[in-house]
Structure formats: C-alpha cells, structure tokens
Amino acid sequence: MSLLLIVENAPGKQPFQKRRVVLLANKLRDLNVSIEDHLKAGAQLLRDKHSPAQMVGDPVAFLIEGRKFWKQKMTQVENGLKYHLLMFTTMTKSFSVQFILWGSDESDANDLEPIIKSLQFL
Numbered sequence: 001m002s003l004l005l006i007v008e009n010a011p012g013k014q015p016f017q018k019r020r021v022v023l024l025a026n027k028l029r030d031l032n033v034s035i036e037d038h039l040k041a042g043a044q045l046l047r048d049k050h051s052p053a054q055m056v057g058d059p060v061a062f063l064i065e066g067r068k069f070w071k072q073k074m075t076q077v078e079n080g081l082k083y084h085l086l087m088f089t090t091m092t093k094s095f096s097v098q099f100i101l102w103g104s105d106e107s108d109a110n111d112l113e114p115i116i117k118s119l120q121f122l
Contacts, residue, residue, distance in 0.1 A: 016081050019112060020102035025095045035070050035089050035096060036061070043072075052077040059089075064119055076102075084109045088116045 006021040028038070036059055043055035059070040067090055074085040084106040088099045099116050103109035 016079070017104045019104075019108050020100075021112060021115065022098075022100040022102070024098040024100065026098070028091070028094050028096055031094060035059075035068075035091050038096060039070055039072055039089060053085075064090075064117055065121060067121060069116075074100075086110070086113060086116075092121075 007018050010018055033041075039055070039059045045051075046054055053074060053076040056073040056075060059072045061068060061070055063069070069088050069090045072087045072089065074087055076083045076085055081104070084103050086101045086109045088101075090097050099119075101109045101112040101116070103112070
C-alpha cells in the first residue's frame with residue numbers, strides 16, 4: 001500500500017529527471033520471516049517474472065536511531081528509461097515499511113540517502 005509519494009519540484013527538469021521518494025507499508029503474512037529473507041524472496045520473484053524492476057546485489061543491514069534497516073539497491077525501467085533506486089526497509093509491528101529513493105542516475109538516489117538516515121521514529 002503506497003502511503004506517500006514525493007516528487008522533486010524542479011521546473012527546469014524533465015519529468016523523468018525528477019527525483020522521487022516513495023513510502024510503502026505492507027502487512028507481513030509471517031512475522032517469523034526476516035526482512036532480509038523477505039527482500040531476497042522479492043528479488044527472486046522479480047527475476048522470475050522478468051519484471052522491469054530488479055534488485056541489484058544483496059541487502060545490507062544497518063541501524064538508524066537503534067532501529068534495524070535493510071538497504072537494497074534496485075533498478076527500474078519505465079518508458080525505456082532506466083532509474084536507480086535505493087530501498088530502505090524496516091519492520092514495525094506486523095508491517096514492513098519501505099522508503100524508496102528514485103533517481104535518474106545512481107548519484108541522484110544516493111544524494112537522497114541522508115533523508116533516510118535522519119529519520120526519527122516516535
């Protein structure tokens with residue numbers, strides 16, 4: 001379920017050049033499956049379906065404000081253009097919460113990473 005979509009307000013940029021931040025929440029069916037395993041299963045599903053979205057490499061664990069997150073690099077092809085994404089996933093109660101940073105190139109997505117690292121959970 002998409003909770004929030006933020007698109008960069010940059011009048012001089014073409015729509016495909018604008019950076020995006022997406023917030024998703026998904027109800028977890030099995031709380032005994034780790035977020036890492038959830039991401040790995042998702043990567044396999046995307047490969048099997050030949051999806052335009054693909055995970056690149058393995059997820060990497062790190063902490064923000066003492067909360068465990070997994071960072072996953074991704075690519076997505078839309079309208080013939082390749083986007084670079086960084087997905088940050090954590091678990092809260094029975095949901096996985098994903099923050100996805102979109103950029104037209106890898107540096108665009110990386111430039112947004114400090115936003116995620118500044119999160120504070122109440």
